[in-house]
Amino acid sequence: MTKIVTSKLFLFILFLGYCTDVNAQADHKDIDIIPYPSTLTAGDGYFLINAQTTLVAPSRFVNEAAQLAKLVKAGTGYSLNRSTHSTNVINFVYDSTIKNPEAYQLNVKPKSVTITAGAPAGAFHAVETIRQLLPISVETGQRNATVRLPSVNINDHPAYAWRGMHLDVSRHFFSITYLKKFIDVMALYKMNKFHLHLTDDQGWRVEIKKYPKLTEQGAWRTFNNQDTVCMKRAAENPDFNFDNQHIIKKDGKTLYGGFYTQKQLKDLVAYAANKHIDIIPEIDMPGHMMAAINAYPFLTCNSQNKWGELFSTPICPCNETTFDFAKDIYTEIMEIFPSKYIHIGGDEVDRRDWGKSEACKELMKREGITSLPDLQNYFIDRMEKFFNSRGRKLIGWDEVLEGKISSTAMIMYWRSWVPDAPVKAAQNGNQVIMTPGTPLYFDSPADKNSIYNVYHFNPVPKSLTTEQAKLIIGAQANIWTEYIPSEKRADYMFMPRMTALAEMLWTNKQDDYKSYTQRLIQQYKRLEALDINYRQPDLEGIIDSRVFITSDTLNIHSPLNTSVIRYTTNGSLPDQNSPLLRNYVVNQPQTIKLAAFTQSGKRGDVYTMKYSQQTPAEPQNVAGVAPGLSAGYYKGFFNGTTKIKAGPADSTFITPTVTVPASIKEGSFAVRYTGYIDVPQDGIYTFYLTCDDSGVLSIANRETVNNDGMHSAIEKSGQVALKKGLQPFALDFVEGGGGYTLKLQYSINGKERADVPRAWFKHSR
Known part of the structure; x- marks a missing residue:
């Protein structure tokens, strides 16, 4: 029997940022939705949310209806009242013929809004589309009076099933509160996979009850050389200041770190599931295990734990105690994370100590293993069988392709300099998630081309056949945090690049880039309301080293018409008291520092422009x-x-x-x-x-x-x-x-x- 949820809603104020003529537009490219729907057709007029509006939903969509009601309430401050009669209705409808669980239809007419989906995920994505059409006040809790939605007909579904974001919490640690905020932003832009990198050489971040020393010892460290770099950068950029909540004093030492309890992580999993986001945990093995080895030295072949030329000592795949440890760890991980997918890592393994181990020599002879890469995949293969026995699917970084790998493992491609890796994986029958360092490592500094490069990234290698291309199931961006010591810095590194990735993976229409950039400009207002420390758009006209012959007039503009440009010429950083840049005339060599400031005082990147005076160089007279x-x-x-x-x-x-x-x-x-x-x-x-x-x-x-x-x-x-x-x-x-x-x-x-x-x-x- 259909369960009815009804809602009496007070009026909002008119959406100030909404400037679309819905009566005239047939294509609606100026509706500021990211990612843009698969198809969108304009209707006539508006749907007014008022005191008579009701909300109707079948029981299978009650969670999604409640989230829409919560958004509306955030802008009014009034609780929703029940009513069964209304000519002004928002109606959730189940349609079994919609087979894609993330697809939905949204039909907004002057007297009704109809959300049609075949699964709760699709209904939720429709809610997030409506969210972007609602006033920014829904994000801030500001109470207003009226709101209206443009009449549109949307038929929407994603181009790719895997639309992911990765966050490394091992190098630098992030609070549960921040992880929930991260999930909220992912949901807003219809991302659905959250890859959580929980362990590495620099820190073990998840409570394992059978091995308590993993967090007692492995979750804490003294400051390292990467921390020192961040501290130096903090002198000019406060985003590099450490979040003090992760610094403690113990036994006379200053330690950095932290970890999540199993209860905290189970709560996080439920929070993400409510927004139809799957959290994929990664416990990186057999390399990147220094934090664990420090606590349990028996894990290596020789009980030593050190750095090689590039990587740390891995755990030993030739001792049964290693497999017992790994299975124990993953058993507890699976109790926390119900995801079908478990990431084992498998990258950057320094295998040289294995070649010196008598135990490994004996095992290789016994098992017919002829190379160290194949020895690594002996470990991966055994762990995959363990995962499969628990109904889980193994994901590994593309280095696992260096040995013999089963076709049932999923491959996460990251090494841009090995372009044939995803091709080999697809040819082997493996499903592939594309995460190449260029352009999808969001810990790499952004520049004026970063968003363009993400938007125009094609996940499918050209050399694949049509059938092989189906094995490329999507992509994700990775955020490694060696040089990201704060939550504000993390925000800055992934936003707004993630919006380009979201549109590429959902809409996948590279010829809409101009439309996307116009819509992105309007999204900054919402990001600011959500307290996202986003990277402001690049200023137009910046050249690092400029030249003038007699003089030059410097005009720099921000794509945000609400921002102003301020500058200094004495080497100091510009602040809100620095002079405004307006037709600045340069007639002598100098260095100018400038930055954009939003109305709230948020400073964007500081640009340094060095001016020199030159006489035009004479050409060379060269023969031959x-x-x-x-x-x-x-x-x-x-x-x-x-x-x-x-x-x-x-x-x-x-x-x-x-x-x-x-x-x-x-x-x-x-x-x-x-x-x-x-x-x-x-x-x-x-x-x-x-x-x-x-x-x-x-x-x-x-x-x-x-x-x-x-x-x-x-x-x-x-x-x-x-x-x-x-x-x-x-x-x-x-x-x-x-x-x-x-x-x-x-x-x-x-x-x-x-x-x-x-x-x-x-x-x-």
């Missing part, structure tokens, strides 16, 4: 040039361009353009590109250099762009004054291992940017 640049390849790891070894290159070649040659996309190396650039006219040229890791560009023997330092793919820009003709060109590039990103663009005299044409590059014969 040929197309392309000369390039020298240097083997080895170099910590920045200044560390490239002196002397001749290990090999040389001619390249038609600035790119990382496909033949050397492996390991660490450096490339020096030299030659000339044939510019077509006099002017001030701006160059935009994106690289992972280091790059320094010089034009006309003048350093133009400095993007040095070991970092992920970020863009830096600079200007140089040139006369028409051949100008000396030099670019030093360092790849530390993993990114393989190098891109050069230009603009002239403030025009639109473009890739540097190949025809411009020349070298001496």
